Structures are given as C-alpha cells and as structure tokens.
Amino acid sequence: MREDVVIRAAWVLTAAAPGAVRDGAVRIREGAVVDVGPAADVIARAPEVPVVGDGTGIVAPGWVNTHTHLSEALATGMGSELTLFEWGQHIVGPVGDVITAEDAAEGTALRAVELLLSGVTCVNDMFVHANRGSFASLGVVEGLERAGLRGVVSFGAEDLADPDAGPWGEVEEILDEHHALHAAAAATELVTFRYGIGTLLGQSDALLAAGVDACERGGWSVHTHLAETREELVTAAGRWGRRTIPHAEHLGVLGRPVIAGHAVWVTAPDIDLLARREVAVAHNPVANMILGSGVCPVSALRREGIAVGIGTDGAASNDSQDMLQAVKSAALLQKVHALDPSVIDARTVFEMATIDGARALGLSHLVGSIEPGKRADVVLYQDTVDVSVLHDPYGQLVYGASPRSVAAVWVDGRRVVDDHRCVSVDEVAQIARSRPLARHIARDSRLAREGRSVL
Known part of the structure; x- marks a missing residue:
C-alpha cells in the first residue's frame, strides 16, 4: 500500500533546491512527495501523520x-x-x-x-x-x-x-x-x-x-x-x-x-x-x-x-x-x-x-530528486555506524555508507524495504528458488564443462 508518512533525518539531501536540509523531513502521500523542509515545519503542517525516523541519518532520493x-x-x-x-x-x-x-x-x-x-x-x-x-x-x-x-x-x-x-x-x-x-x-x-x-x-x-x-x-x-x-x-x-x-x-x-x-x-x-x-x-x-x-x-x-x-x-x-x-x-x-x-x-x-x-533516462520529471510533485522514490539511511557521524552528509553517503545503512526504501510511495529488510521479496525464499536455476545455467551452457563454474 502507498503510505501517507513523514520521513525524518538529520539531513535531507534533495538533489534539488534548497540542496541539503538540516534536521529535515519529507512527507509522502499517494505515491508522491507533497512536502519537504525543516522537520518541525513538515510535522506541524501534518500533525496527524505518522513519522518514520528518529532524526538521525540521511534521507535521500533513491x-x-x-x-x-x-x-x-x-x-x-x-x-x-x-x-x-x-x-x-x-x-x-x-x-x-x-x-x-x-x-x-x-x-x-x-x-x-x-x-x-x-x-x-x-x-x-x-x-x-x-x-x-x-x-x-x-x-x-x-x-x-x-x-x-x-x-x-x-x-x-x-x-x-x-x-x-x-x-x-x-x-x-x-x-x-x-x-x-x-x-x-x-x-x-x-x-x-x-x-x-x-x-x-x-x-x-x-x-x-x-x-x-x-x-x-x-x-x-x-x-x-x-x-x-x-x-x-x-x-x-x-x-x-x-x-x-x-x-x-x-x-x-x-x-x-x-x-x-x-x-x-x-x-x-x-x-x-x-x-x-x-x-x-x-x-x-x-x-x-x-x-x-x-x-x-x-x-x-x-x-x-x-x-x-x-x-x-x-x-x-x-x-x-x-x-x-x-x-x-x-x-x-x-x-x-x-x-x-x-x-x-x-x-x-x-x-x-x-x-x-x-x-x-528521460525520467527527471518523475524521479531523481525530492521535490513536491515528484514520485516518492525515497531512501532512509539510519541506525548504523556508517551514517552515525555526519560532518559532511554528502561525503559520508558517497564514501562511507554501506547496505547496512539502508533502513527503509519507498518506491512510488510503497515501502519495499523496512527495518533493513526487503519486504517486497522474501530474500531467503528467493535464494532457494534461484539456486537450481543457476545450476541449470552452468549445466546447459558450457560454463561447467569449461571449468568456469563448479555448480
């Protein structure tokens, strides 16, 4: 389901004006970004909307x-x-x-x-x-x-x-x-x-x-x-x-x-x-x-x-x-x-x-930045050492973040990663389904015969 939610972090990196918002928040509703700015202001404009994020870390476009x-x-x-x-x-x-x-x-x-x-x-x-x-x-x-x-x-x-x-x-x-x-x-x-x-x-x-x-x-x-x-x-x-x-x-x-x-x-x-x-x-x-x-x-x-x-x-x-x-x-x-x-x-x-x-990709009218009216493709980086110290949020995200830091992901307003876990695909079950297919590819191609695969 698409969510009506406020996402809060120490920094919102918008990839648009005004750039980086300190102690910022983003509100998404019906699959779109509807508000972005200082957290206090965004929350005050929608006090009934639930808030995700504890004010640490980074919110950024996907x-x-x-x-x-x-x-x-x-x-x-x-x-x-x-x-x-x-x-x-x-x-x-x-x-x-x-x-x-x-x-x-x-x-x-x-x-x-x-x-x-x-x-x-x-x-x-x-x-x-x-x-x-x-x-x-x-x-x-x-x-x-x-x-x-x-x-x-x-x-x-x-x-x-x-x-x-x-x-x-x-x-x-x-x-x-x-x-x-x-x-x-x-x-x-x-x-x-x-x-x-x-x-x-x-x-x-x-x-x-x-x-x-x-x-x-x-x-x-x-x-x-x-x-x-x-x-x-x-x-x-x-x-x-x-x-x-x-x-x-x-x-x-x-x-x-x-x-x-x-x-x-x-x-x-x-x-x-x-x-x-x-x-x-x-x-x-x-x-x-x-x-x-x-x-x-x-x-x-x-x-x-x-x-x-x-x-x-x-x-x-x-x-x-x-x-x-x-x-x-x-x-x-x-x-x-x-x-x-x-x-x-x-x-x-x-x-x-x-x-x-x-x-x-010709999609900048839809995605790529956090701006009101664009689709809600948003990532929250939080909860890990990787994003715990933010002297420079851009530098830390580019040079220091790892997949451990990805706490939540929304695509078109739907939460597909929650609490550092993919919720749209069952990872364990998908691995089990994929292993025999990898074996068939190794067997039916010449990869196994040539010693390039041990499957």
Whole structure:
C-alpha cells in the first residue's frame, strides 16, 4: 500500500533546491512527495501523520542505476581475468544461449533485493540473450513488478556474433521480441521500455537499419553500448571505415534519445557529437576496472553538458548489484586517474547517481530528486555506524555508507524495504528458488564443462 508518512533525518539531501536540509523531513502521500523542509515545519503542517525516523541519518532520493544486465543475475563470479571480448565469448554468450524467461524473472527478483538494499529505486536494464523463441527478456518485467522496483527494460539484441558467419536469426523474429517487451512494460505501472542495441558490432547491417526504422515508427528511445573498448573501435573501423559513435550517427541511431553505456574511448569530436545529439552516458566504474576497459572521461563529458549517470553494469561484469560500491568507485576512479583528489567531489557524484541519472533516462520529471510533485522514490539511511557521524552528509553517503545503512526504501510511495529488510521479496525464499536455476545455467551452457563454474 502507498503510505501517507513523514520521513525524518538529520539531513535531507534533495538533489534539488534548497540542496541539503538540516534536521529535515519529507512527507509522502499517494505515491508522491507533497512536502519537504525543516522537520518541525513538515510535522506541524501534518500533525496527524505518522513519522518514520528518529532524526538521525540521511534521507535521500533513491539511486538511479543507469546501466545493468539482469540477464547476468545468475552468472556472477566468473571471468574476472578476461577482457570484454573474451568475457562476452566465454561467459555472456553461453549464458545467453540457454537462459529462459523463468530464469529472467527469478534472477531479476533475486538481484532486486540487492539493488533495493543498496538504495536503488530505479534500474535501467538491458537483457542480452540469444535463446531463440524464448522471449526471455519478458521475465525481467515480471521480476521487477514482483519486487516493486521502478525499471526501464530493453532487449539487447545481437544477431552477428561473427561477422564472417552471417546472422543467426531473422530480423523480424528479433523485432517481435522488442514489440512483446514493449507491450509487457506498457501493461505495468512502474516499468517503461527502450529499444536495445546490444552493440553495433553485434548486429547485422540489416538489423541495425530495421531497428532505426522501428524506433522512428514507435517513437522509441534507445539503450546501447558505445566506445567501451579499444578493440571495439578498431573492429568498427575495419568493418565500416568509421568508429562506433560516428557510425551510430551515420545510421540515424543518435536521432533518437539515447543512453550509451561506458563511453570510455571517446575523442573530442565524439564528445562534441554526443553533446549536440544530447546523448546520455552511463558510467560503470566497477565493470570498467574489472574488465580492464579504461576510464570514462567523466569531467570532459560533463563540461559539455552531457548527462552522466552511474551504473553497476551486469552482475557478471561487476559481480555485484550494490550501487553504493559503484557510487564510491565513480569518485575514486576519477581521482586516482587524474592524480588529483579535487577533480570530482562527493556532491557531484551524489547528483550523478540521482538527478543526473534520471535526466539521462528521460525520467527527471518523475524521479531523481525530492521535490513536491515528484514520485516518492525515497531512501532512509539510519541506525548504523556508517551514517552515525555526519560532518559532511554528502561525503559520508558517497564514501562511507554501506547496505547496512539502508533502513527503509519507498518506491512510488510503497515501502519495499523496512527495518533493513526487503519486504517486497522474501530474500531467503528467493535464494532457494534461484539456486537450481543457476545450476541449470552452468549445466546447459558450457560454463561447467569449461571449468568456469563448479555448480
């Protein structure tokens, strides 16, 4: 049930004007934020409304996870010594060949617990699979609904694992799944759809052209990867005579609203093109480090007005969906790469993970900040050592908080985490349901045979 409740803390970090409110409170009602300000004033305006929170800790907007792959939910902990291309060939490919809609639903519900318990209230997913006829991506919608988690879903279709081998599937067959996923999302309250392009290199020219046409006809936005690795750029130049970002422009992809994962290997002309086309970027620091892909030039992108959000990336390219790790790493990676601790500050990173992430997804009119009229996606951090000393609430949340600190989470006004426990999904039961599915993935793919899984 949606609650009419006042949420109180030592600090309310709004990600909007007036910024940080000391001894603040937020009132939510009918799924929306209706009041925010000093606690004494908010409580006085609604004395009959129950208060959650003891005046310590932090209230903040829920994190917006701008890029992940819930197709990897049951395939964690493998391939950490592989490059992206090797990892795709030896881990993601075999998993994608056998994953089903049931695996997707149960894996999504499993990882939703982890997302919610790290303060995520909205997740942008790209489900990558090649299990023909399974329509496996639709399971994500079921899992998100079960968890009460706001989401944006896409099918990361690829039909060209080997450019010399030709496409493995019919273009119309692949487009059918996009349309089915769009319809499934449209039937929900909290889930929306984007057209997924797994990678430009992973698609035949026929599918790329058909996808651009489908987006124009359907008015669809796009979720893709761009400029993630050097190998991508070299291979693209060999295939098309241009790198992936200018080729996306050539195809007309950038004529739609686009969020692009990674954008690590971008040139100055690339950045200028992304800015002119208002392409948003999802920065995935943990995955970029694990796969040795490089460092996203966050400051250069932001200087040009590009919306840069933060993502966990998939559970197999990160091995976690803990958004607090990604938020902290986003700051630390920029500092160590520049050898300058002042290159980015905690408040900037906080805003990247909240309002900028919402802007990147075209959802900033709904979520990403705590303002009257916006949807009530709110997190209370309280009760633990992690948030007990708040000399700087932004710094403590970005650098010091852990999932232990997440006391309560509301998504669209519904309390889905209460007393540090997910209440929308039974964590113990969900683990039990997911274990045999992980075993089937290890058995039916080549992961177990190749010694990559001991299940």
